[in-house]
Amino acid sequence: MSYDERRIEVTEATWRVIIREGLDRASMRAIAQELGSSTGVVTHYFRNKDELTLFALEQVFGKLFTDMKAATQGQQGIYRLEQMLLSALPLEANGIPGWQVWVAFLGYAIGREPLIQEHQKRYDSLRQLICQELADLQAAKLIRNDLDLTLEAHALIALVDGIGTGVVINPKQFSAEQQRYLVQRHIKTLVTEF
């Protein structure tokens, strides 16, 4: 097993501890125990805890971007945007853990300016991705041409974020069909004046 793969293993153990016990209780020792080894492993693959924390956060966003790319692969038009957004949502139960970790990290970032800036950077990348998508749709005359694309990208992220947060609080709040319905209805809003 390679060095990078082992790092990922450590971060995955970190995620599990975060979900089960909370981010502030995800100590080196707890992570090592979850990993079935000693803290020596953790300290060997990460200089200190901040580096581990930051890496674990990066991996969350990384997974999000990977999933989005995969979901839009070969898709076109409005449906492509729809799939992009749906790929980020917890349509099935297996999508919830990722959101739990993300919510934990966001809360953890409050009062930690470096982490807030990290979130800002990732959000901006996401916004750019969606903005490009919207621009393509606009060029193809598939959505209105009087839209503020930056605002609309932010609004779409807010929609996904709001649903994801809601599911974290109560997994039964939105069914998969309801999530799809809300995304589709929002997108319709971008197509025609109403």
Next chain:
Amino acid sequence: MSYDERRIEVTEATWRVIIREGLDRASMRAIAQELGSSTGVVTHYFRNKDELTLFALEQVFGKLFTDMKAATQGQQGIYRLEQMLLSALPLEANGIPGWQVWVAFLGYAIGREPLIQEHQKRYDSLRQLICQELADLQAAKLIRNDLDLTLEAHALIALVDGIGTGVVINPKQFSAEQQRYLVQRHIKTLVTEF
């Protein structure tokens, strides 16, 4: 100064520490220092830290409900719903701290089942409030009568949540006008088929 007022003072100091240093670093000692006193004060007004934490969270929701009641006072129709939602949003900079504390608490609740259930209860109260509002509007034929009101209430909360979260990450993400525009546009969605 009364007992209850002093308790509030302690929780407000707690909020300030949370915003400045993070929820997990809001220790008894840090809170006492922010309050300009010793830890004796904190332990005197709260049995233990869990009680303080829970009370501080309750106060966040309490303030939200208070603001909503005040904003809807004397308002009617669609505008009443609009004001209700806008009262929860960080239209001005002074609305951001409340959202920061709330986001910190939500993240802190991950891996802490009792806190998650607390969030669920408050969310359900909020949903009921909005549901009642939607029912009134439906009875007055001001919104469509084929709506799933529970879903729509959840969707409105998700909208507000998504915007609030976005502002926490980047205060410049949504201007006050943009927030109002998004809320109004979402509400329009409920009025007529499109």
Next chain:
DNA sequence: TTTTCAGCATAACAACTGTTGTGATACAAT
């Protein structure tokens, strides 16, 4: 075969945590 070193275990370190108990002070009731 010897050397080197990555991979990991273990232990010790100071710093910090929530909790608890003791006591001081001041004001109210008796």
Next chain:
DNA sequence: ATTGTATCACAACAGTTGTTATGCTGAAAA
């Protein structure tokens, strides 16, 4: 005058934290 009590300061407690240093082990390189 004295008792009682609410408010708070302070110190000590055991437990947990991240960090660091040291040592072991096996496999690859010399």
